Amino acid sequence: MTGLKLKNKSKNEMTDNLYLYAVARIRSRELSLLNKADIDQLMNCKSEKDALQFLKDKGWGRDGAETAEEVLMAEREKTWDLLRELVDDMSVFNVFLCVNDFHNVKAAIKQAYKGTKIPNMYYTDCTLDPETVKKAIIEQDFSLLPEHMREAAKEAYEIQLHTGDSQLCDIIIDKAALETLYAEGNASGNELIEQYVELKVAQADINIAIRSVKTGKDKDFLRRALVPCKSLDIEKLIESAAMGMEAIYDYLNKTVYSDAVPALKESAQAFERWCDNRIIEYIRPQKYNPFTLSPIAAYLLARENEIKTVRILLSGKRNDIADNVIRERLRDMYV
Template identity: 30%
Template structure:
């Protein structure tokens, strides 16, 4: 699944892939997920995790509401471990950069809008130390940040001098993040990774189109909100004035045909993107699973990161459902597929 040329020899990846294959055996399988869903309470759901590698964190939890701490610790452990043995550090960095952009969003909104939300910050997982981001925002000096991030942060600071617009923080930083990601992808030279992020951009853009249409925003706003690098050019594919059936029809010949009708029709009925997001995640996971058949290369490492992040999302869905005493069937409807 590597394009062009082999950037690293198979030998250099043999050890890393061996490590990842061993780690894969400890991912939660469908039966454990189902036991969590069927558990009578949030406490009982957590007990199921006591039989897994999450067990080491359970003793440190103050209460069931503290489960996020456990998930953060596991995410940190996985990224740290992969950083240690990945032959290409930039591979792990490719996935870690989203945490840097997330943190910068939180910090900029805190500074510009007074929305101080320190609990939203992701610690010790990104490529950039949190202290560096905090200092950059406090001093409004972004020179030490990666170029795409720096340019976006400077644009945001400039724009906020004229008008406080929190949407701009998300729009500009999301665009900068994907510019950085696709720049990194050129160096990694993996068609598997490029395809994954291309599909991800398409699915984000479809959601963006749906949201912009619902809020009656302008075409100009849509163009600003759409991300580059997708296969589908939403501005050419469909107009904001078109009924959603047109969007479905235009996408029925695409790779997204298998779920697009279900996802958008459910959205029309419920006015929520919950099902669309689930189907989109499952579509992406199906692509991720192709790495199971790759013997050497970055693909199994990338797949493990995505599998673990998916697992954490699934645990979070279950715990939120259990804490809020949602019916079991409702929780099941929201669940994503699992990697193993």
């Protein structure tokens, strides 16, 4: 079957009939997504082994996938295999992968600094070949990297090797990653993707501000670490962080993130769950928007959310965590 081809005039526009075919395929796949009843059945499983068998009975995993991580990895691979089947130009999904490229830059810098390779330290779901990233860092040939990565990679590399300041190295790379994510999303021309990157950057900024209060970081640190976005006034967030946690909550109560304040007061994990559930709220209406990329992107995000939820559940079963505690950590389902 021929994959979808993007029109030359815009990378996120396809002909209507091709969109309809792709969305029809996605709709059929949505029928196999886990719903709340499925999650309840998983919760009723007495052990991780029983839960894995339940998932396998529903078609999860591949031949030879036995452990929880192998099953979850297989599901991610199947999702991306489907997208590759439907879409010829996979660059439309770079926004969901570009952050992994920057993770690999950090991994390569750490490898160069320590002189040892840590197993499984590189992500494979990326826009760049991890080997290219590794070569660019190890050989200090930053021209091998895309232009938007070079300066941050070079600066972080030099700081790590000359000062050993891993935290500053990470700040530089993480900020560049968020800036790239934000730029990619806002250049997409797609409302759902723009909403997604807005929330992801705001989430990161809020987390950084919260941690800065707990660790006693100053305003200069925050100005170096935070990434501007439309839904937050970065200077107000910095000033609030300088005054303490309650000031951050007071500021956020005046923003679109006021509903997140109770979760922030509870824990970092609760705030992450709030953000993940907000993304599900964003993507649900896309079921009824068949002439754009949005339903396909929504399916990808729904699958990522589903896999994360199952990972949390399986981990809880493996570690004998009480069911009520596991349930508090689970995400809302797309269907």
